[in-house]
Amino acid sequence: MAKSIDVKDLDIYYGDFLAVQGVNVHIKARSVTAFIGPSGCGKSTVLRSLNRMHEVIPGARVEGKVVVDGQSLYGAGVDPVAVRRQIGMVFQRPNPFPTMSIYENVLAGNRLNARKMKKSEADTIVEKSLRGANLWNEVKDRLSKPGMGLSGGQQQRLCIARAIAVEPEVLLMDEPCSALDPISTSAVEDLIHELKSDYTIVIVTHNMQQAARVSDDTGFFNLKAVGEPGHLVEFNPTTKVFSNPEEPATEAYISGRFG
Amino acid sequence: MSTMVDPGPEAPETAPQQAKPPTRLGDVLFSKISLVSGLIVILFLAGVGTFLLIQGLPALGASGETAYGEPSIWKFVGMLLYGTIYASVIAIVIVTPLAIGLALVISHYAPRSLAKPVGYLVDLLAAVPSVVFGLWGLEVLAPQLLPAYKWLSEHASWIPLFDGSVNSRSLLTASIVLALMALPIVTALLREIFAQTPRAHEEAALALGATRWEMIRLAVFPYARSGMVAAILLGLGRALGETMAVAMVLSATGTGYLTLSMISAENPNTIAAFIANNYANASGAKINSMIFAGLALFLLTFVVNFAGRWIATRGQNKG
Numbered sequence: 001m002a003k004s005i006d007v008k009d010l011d012i013y014y015g016d017f018l019a020v021q022g023v024n025v026h027i028k029a030r031s032v033t034a035f036i037g038p039s040g041c042g043k044s045t046v047l048r049s050l051n052r053m054h055e056v057i058p059g060a061r062v063e064g065k066v067v068v069d070g071q072s073l074y075g076a077g078v079d080p081v082a083v084r085r086q087i088g089m090v091f092q093r094p095n096p097f098p099t100m101s102i103y104e105n106v107l108a109g110n111r112l113n114a115r116k117m118k119k120s121e122a123d124t125i126v127e128k129s130l131r132g133a134n135l136w137n138e139v140k141d142r143l144s145k146p147g148m149g150l151s152g153g154q155q156q157r158l159c160i161a162r163a164i165a166v167e168p169e170v171l172l173m174d175e176p177c178s179a180l181d182p183i184s185t186s187a188v189e190d191l192i193h194e195l196k197s198d199y200t201i202v203i204v205t206h207n208m209q210q211a212a213r214v215s216d217d218t219g220f221f222n223l224k225a226v227g228e229p230g231h232l233v234e235f236n237p238t239t240k241v242f243s244n245p246e247e248p249a250t251e252a253y254i255s256g257r258f259g
Numbered sequence: 260m261s262t263m264v265d266p267g268p269e270a271p272e273t274a275p276q277q278a279k280p281p282t283r284l285g286d287v288l289f290s291k292i293s294l295v296s297g298l299i300v301i302l303f304l305a306g307v308g309t310f311l312l313i314q315g316l317p318a319l320g321a322s323g324e325t326a327y328g329e330p331s332i333w334k335f336v337g338m339l340l341y342g343t344i345y346a347s348v349i350a351i352v353i354v355t356p357l358a359i360g361l362a363l364v365i366s367h368y369a370p371r372s373l374a375k376p377v378g379y380l381v382d383l384l385a386a387v388p389s390v391v392f393g394l395w396g397l398e399v400l401a402p403q404l405l406p407a408y409k410w411l412s413e414h415a416s417w418i419p420l421f422d423g424s425v426n427s428r429s430l431l432t433a434s435i436v437l438a439l440m441a442l443p444i445v446t447a448l449l450r451e452i453f454a455q456t457p458r459a460h461e462e463a464a465l466a467l468g469a470t471r472w473e474m475i476r477l478a479v480f481p482y483a484r485s486g487m488v489a490a491i492l493l494g495l496g497r498a499l500g501e502t503m504a505v506a507m508v509l510s511a512t513g514t515g516y517l518t519l520s521m522i523s524a525e526n527p528n529t530i531a532a533f534i535a536n537n538y539a540n541a542s543g544a545k546i547n548s549m550i551f552a553g554l555a556l557f558l559l560t561f562v563v564n565f566a567g568r569w570i571a572t573r574g575q576n577k578g
Contacts, residue, residue, distance in 0.1 A: 056461075096463075
């Protein structure tokens, strides 16, 4: 199920504006890869280009290659909708569908794929996904209640359950804990550790301790200069990045001597 | 908490010491002007209501000649109310899918360079005087529809809707014109509601692999549901009171016929069109009957608009 991702010479444009330039990364299957860097350096843009979510913004386009397990995401005739069904995403702010129950929220993606589902089949998927997201014990008695009634951390885990319910190949997380308190953050981080055995996870975070705690590999993004596009400064195993980085710019950033 | 100051005994002590905040002339002037404007609106509304009540209530005993041939004033008003509501409901049935589609094109489908001019054009439609709509309906639309009506009456006359002898200036023609006139306001409201859908909900749907239409069903419609009902009710309010276009297009005499047929020469009449067509020749008690009908229309549109606003605000609280 989990697959590796190869990014080759990726340039991302918004209209004429070159946002990110020359990204080369190999993301290993069944591992957690963290992207860190200052705001506006394009790490979220790169993350979104991995399931073509950046195309939501009019005028966005890429040059270069993104290959998931041998298949190019940007090849001719590749449907972005099909790409997103295989590569799930969790966002900065928890975004359960407000009119749906917890149960229906988990199944939202499955309902898109399969027209008909047996009740028993649906129940199985809901329980499995909620257990997978460490949420089952907290919500099993109120599955028919609205998803918006949960706490922020629970909502975020509900969104993770919704994303893994369709059994994607890759899970992208765009600052999944930045709107959560430390307790909920810790719950989500534990979850990331567990999900690693089944999924390839790419996470963008502003929290460097978080990157150090959860990830196997870390990529540091930065702007080349003010007004220049963002680029990948360094990509190495997390232990190396945080103890003995190759680039002086990385060391300056992680030790707080930035700029 | 213990650190909180108990406001009870302290308040009277500190109150006299507080200096009055400085008042600014501009603020006072503006608040007074706003207040007066608000009061004038209420006064006008109350004035219209009182006028309709005082002038309309004497018609309660009207019958026969003074009720335009109907046995009682209730039958008279009932017939016209039926026509008014029937014509407006057909118009809303036509306008709802059209406006939802158009609003979605403007808010979600068309590229921005196209959406703006289309939105403008729809808004411009609202600026066309209703007498022009009436002329157009009479001279252009009605003859175009006649062949379709003939076909319907030949092949589908077993449905009560398409029964009777065909006439191009039928209720359906009037309703289509009404639908076009309600289109701008309904579209404009829907467009605003659709555009307010939180980006987070839309992205949640797209990230699950929803197509654009699935995203609209999953994120936009649930969010906009109450607003859509409100927009349609406000459009209905607009259609109910429309006068000139219906008076010109609809071929109906007197209080009209109590019929379901939408394409025949024997049509129900609407309150507004009836008043417009008959007021000039009316005198005495007939005027009271007519004002009574006006009172009925006033209450009806009031209720429909009120319901629309109520649903709209209720939806906002929920979201």
